[in-house]
Amino acid sequence: MSRKKQSHQETGTNSNLFKVAEIREVEPGKRKVVLVNGTEIALFNINGEFHAINNRCPHAEFSLGAGLIYEDVVICPGHAWTFKLKTGECITKKSQPVKTYKVVIEGKDIKIKL
Numbered sequence: 001m002s003r004k005k006q007s008h009q010e011t012g013t014n015s016n017l018f019k020v021a022e023i024r025e026v027e028p029g030k031r032k033v034v035l036v037n038g039t040e041i042a043l044f045n046i047n048g049e050f051h052a053i054n055n056r057c058p059h060a061e062f063s064l065g066a067g068l069i070y071e072d073v074v075i076c077p078g079h080a081w082t083f084k085l086k087t088g089e090c091i092t093k094k095s096q097p098v099k100t101y102k103v104v105i106e107g108k109d110i111k112i113k114l
């Protein structure tokens, strides 16, 4: 698993859609942290379905991309706050969700909409 951060350029005609990886780079159960327009985003593959959330935990900014994945949630490596990957909901503290991003698959590419 590579956690190397990469910066990405805009692609196509949709100015808010950024290619962040190819599908083969993020296998089921894996994740990748990417940098898009200065924002760290953690991309997760859960059983072939991709989810993207802000990489920085709203509690104390530990990397959620380094967290433990359990079913469809990620557990922050900082203090174990737990977030739903689909919605960004914080199960530990409801008032502190993490931002989610729309993931678009185009051919072999994974793109994120900002």
Ligand code: FES
Pocket (backbone or CB within 6 Å): 057, 058, 059, 060, 061, 062, 076, 077, 078, 079, 080, 081
């Ligand atoms: S930094 Fe994530 S739970 Fe504290």
